[in-house]
Amino acid sequence: MASNGPQNGGDFSFATSNVAKGRNGLPKIQTAKEKEDEICHDDSAPPVKAQTLDELHSLQKKKSAPTTPIKSPQAVGGFSSLISEEERQKQQLQSISASLASLTRETGPKVVKGDPARSGETPRLSSVTHHHYTPSFAVSDSSLKFTHILYNLSPAELYEQAIKYEKGSFITSTGALATLSGAKTGRSPRDKRVVKDETTEDELWWGKGSPNIEMDEHTFLVNRERAVDYLCSLEKVFVNDQFLNWDPNHRIKVRIVSARAYHSLFMHNMCIRPTPEELENFGTPDFTIYNAGQFPCNRYTHYMTSSTSIDLNLARREMVILGTQYAGEMKKGLFSVMHYLMPKRGILSLHSGCNMGKEGDVALFFGLSGTGKTTLSTDHNRYLIGDDEHCWSDNGVSNIEGGCYAKCIDLSGEKEPDIWNAIKFGTVLENVVFDEHYREVDYSDKSVTENTRAAYPIEYIPNAKIPCVGPHPKNVILLACDAFGVLPPVSKLSMAQTMYHFISGYTALVAGTEDGIKEPTATFSACFGAAFIMLHPTKYAAMLAEKMKKHGATGWLVNTGWSGGSYGSGNRIKLPYTRKIIDAIHSGELLNANYSKTEVFGLEIPTEINGVPSEILDPVNTWSDKKAYKDTLLKLGGLFKKNFEVFQNYKIGTESKLTEEILAAGPNF
Numbered sequence: 001m002a003s004n005g006p007q008n009g010g011d012f013s014f015a016t017s018n019v020a021k022g023r024n025g026l027p028k029i030q031t032a033k034e035k036e037d038e039i040c041h042d043d044s045a046p047p048v049k050a051q052t053l054d055e056l057h058s059l060q061k062k063k064s065a066p067t068t069p070i071k072s073p074q075a076v077g078g079f080s081s082l083i084s085e086e087e088r089q090k091q092q093l094q095s096i097s098a099s100l101a102s103l104t105r106e107t108g109p110k111v112v113k114g115d116p117a118r119s120g121e122t123p124r125l126s127s128v129t130h131h132h133y134t135p136s137f138a139v140s141d142s143s144l145k146f147t148h149i150l151y152n153l154s155p156a157e158l159y160e161q162a163i164k165y166e167k168g169s170f171i172t173s174t175g176a177l178a179t180l181s182g183a184k185t186g187r188s189p190r191d192k193r194v195v196k197d198e199t200t201e202d203e204l205w206w207g208k209g210s211p212n213i214e215m216d217e218h219t220f221l222v223n224r225e226r227a228v229d230y231l232c233s234l235e236k237v238f239v240n241d242q243f244l245n246w247d248p249n250h251r252i253k254v255r256i257v258s259a260r261a262y263h264s265l266f267m268h269n270m271c272i273r274p275t276p277e278e279l280e281n282f283g284t285p286d287f288t289i290y291n292a293g294q295f296p297c298n299r300y301t302h303y304m305t306s307s308t309s310i311d312l313n314l315a316r317r318e319m320v321i322l323g324t325q326y327a328g329e330m331k332k333g334l335f336s337v338m339h340y341l342m343p344k345r346g347i348l349s350l351h352s353g354c355n356m357g358k359e360g361d362v363a364l365f366f367g368l369s370g371t372g373k374t375t376l377s378t379d380h381n382r383y384l385i386g387d388d389e390h391c392w393s394d395n396g397v398s399n400i401e402g403g404c405y406a407k408c409i410d411l412s413g414e415k416e417p418d419i420w421n422a423i424k425f426g427t428v429l430e431n432v433v434f435d436e437h438y439r440e441v442d443y444s445d446k447s448v449t450e451n452t453r454a455a456y457p458i459e460y461i462p463n464a465k466i467p468c469v470g471p472h473p474k475n476v477i478l479l480a481c482d483a484f485g486v487l488p489p490v491s492k493l494s495m496a497q498t499m500y501h502f503i504s505g506y507t508a509l510v511a512g513t514e515d516g517i518k519e520p521t522a523t524f525s526a527c528f529g530a531a532f533i534m535l536h537p538t539k540y541a542a543m544l545a546e547k548m549k550k551h552g553a554t555g556w557l558v559n560t561g562w563s564g565g566s567y568g569s570g571n572r573i574k575l576p577y578t579r580k581i582i583d584a585i586h587s588g589e590l591l592n593a594n595y596s597k598t599e600v601f602g603l604e605i606p607t608e609i610n611g612v613p614s615e616i617l618d619p620v621n622t623w624s625d626k627k628a629y630k631d632t633l634l635k636l637g638g639l640f641k642k643n644f645e646v647f648q649n650y651k652i653g654t655e656s657k658l659t660e661e662i663l664a665a666g667p668n669f
């Protein structure tokens with residue numbers, strides 16, 4: 001056996017080789033200079049400009065770019081009186097304290113800006129106690145403590161907070177922040193509640209099929225108090241002041257109060273980031289989210305059916321989150337708010353991706369979760385306007401958000417290079433699994449969940465169109481992931497068909513694969529996002545029809561799901577083929593192609609497309625069992641018919657003709 005110890009009975013000596021030996025047998029170290037009188041230093045850099053280690057550390061950080069002074073609100077006429085930085089900081093803290101005020105005690109918590117771990121070393125710490133009035137009998141221990149506010153921290157600061165204080169936070173090999181969202185890895189639509197008051201009772205969509213499950217104002221306040229007390233009881237909370245909607249005329253100011261750095265970084269990425277100057281002039285938010293997701297709701301509370309509650313109060317312009325840490329609740333909660341506010345202004349809000357060609361041709365991509373909005377709107381040859389939430393106004397389209405939220409399951413650099421490359425420093429990676437040493441992410445791993453996600457700022461996509469606005473859409477692409485495998489890969493739609501499929505909002509996915517082959521289940525979600533709409537689906541549909549007609553947009557139905565059989569026997573349509581189909585829509589090639597009509601659904605399908613095998617264009621060709629094909633087609637047609645029954649008695653828009661046409665545009669057999 002080889003041994004590392006000295007061999008041959010301890011006869012141990014340094015190798016002599018040809019190094020000049022000193023007097024003791026050790027090699028003599030030669031310094032560069034031979035002169036006797038010169039002192040030898042271990043380096044040539046000038047010494048550090050600090051006397052103590054504390055001083056050295058204080059040298060490391062310099063103050064962030066000075067913010068310009070703002071005009072005081074009292075300033076009138078030509079006079080602009082300037083307020084000091086100190087006064088501005090105080091006003092900002094007062095606004096935050098007011099946001100966090102208990103409604104029963106009518107007083108905000110004592111808030112102080114900065115990291116509690118650093119308070120000893122932060123000389124510019126400013127604090128405020130927000131008091132409308134403080135009756136002495138109402139004093140409790142909680143009013144004696146400070147809550148530290150971590151206000152609009154940068155990604156680097158949020159990384160440090162997450163890694164230091166939140167279990168399950170790690171830097172991956174490409175620099176993203178890997179996090180865990182806890183017990184919930186997706187949204188909880190059945191735990192969503194909306195306050196029903198005199199206004200919303202008439203305005204909103206309630207009842208069967210509606211996502212708006214009612215709660216009363218009092219119960220909202222109970223949950224709000226629970227969230228606020230929880231947040232104020234913490235040593236520190238994160239506050240993000242940001243914007244929604246790139247259309248400057250319809251921009252909404254949002255404040256997000258949360259307990260986790262993960263939530264703060266997620267919203268930093270997903271909402272529009274204000275410039276330092278915009279932040280200075282931020283003032284009072286239009287809408288506030290209280291995210292107390294780590295803390296459950298109280299199931300003894302009226303209307304609560306689980307320990308999770310996501311509560312929306314439009315009159316108060318507030319949202320409370322209890323019992324779920326899934327960050328998508330904040331994103332989609334704000335989307336619901338936009339689905340209420342925008343149509344009131346004649347602007348259509350859309351659950352769609354959006355991109356623009358070099359010639360300024362805009363396409364919208366509608367579809368339920370997992371159908372390809374993010375994947376297909378992120379196109380290396382086109383400008384990305386946004387991947388998930390848009391507004392269509394008289395001026396054109398605008399993205400609501402400042403970031404993208406991509407599905408990561410089975411992500412590959414070859415198939416989706418732009419998304420792959422966006423997963424770098426600053427990106428939040430939710431619920432992925434990685435190698436414990438190298439921190440390389442295994443995107444095929446579903447151990448935590450299949451709904452693994454990356455949230456990154458939109459400018460991480462090289463072709464992002466900033467500002468994220470564009471002209472009126474030319475093409476409206478409806479995406480369905482048809483796991484039954486009977487819808488054609490692409491069909492051109494009439495206006496009535498576009499409306500029929502928009503209102504239906506169909507997709508079919510496969511629930512789970514553990515117990516072998518499962519039947520696909522059809523999902524119908526009105527306007528391709530019933531979980532987020534607030535008004536009756538026909539309101540959005542009428543607006544879409546009106547805008548498409550006015551601006552001459554063409555509707556398309558694209559199946560990004562199965563071909564050659566249902567899930568289990570067929571395969572998912574190859575992404576490169578879907579991309580070719582989308583290219584042909586954009587280029588105009590498909591508009592002038594030859595078409596044939598399918599049975600049952602009456603869809604117009606092209607006979608050929610550049611780069612796509614012609615035989616797959618009509619699904620009947622790809623099924624070996626023709627009877628199985630026909631049976632499956634009729635089955636899906638029946639599901640569409642059944643789903644549409646609830647819409648039969650509604651009028652869409654002002655003309656009855658459109659309503660009749662839409663009703664006739666569904667499957668016929």
Ligand SMILES: Nc1ncnc2c1ncn2[C@@H]1O[C@H](COP(=O)(O)OP(=O)(O)OP(=O)(O)O)[C@@H](O)[C@H]1O
Nearest residue numbers: 369370371372373374375406407560573574575578
């Ligand atoms: N032919 C195809 N077309 C589009 N996507 C495909 C296709 N084949 C496989 N996929 C995969 O399907 C998924 C589509 O997810 P994507 O993130 O685009 O969904 P989404 O519509 O943006 O949903 P959400 O609203 O939940 O964000 C991706 O993981 C993509 O790789």
Ligand SMILES: O=C([O-])CC(=O)C(=O)O
Nearest residue numbers: 187328332368369388405
């Ligand atoms: O909201 C989410 O969690 C993901 C998403 O985009 C959707 O489901 O449409």
Ligand SMILES: [Ca+2]
Nearest residue numbers: 374388405406
């Ligand atoms: Ca997406």
Ligand SMILES: [Mn+2]
Nearest residue numbers: 351368369388
């Ligand atoms: Mn979405």
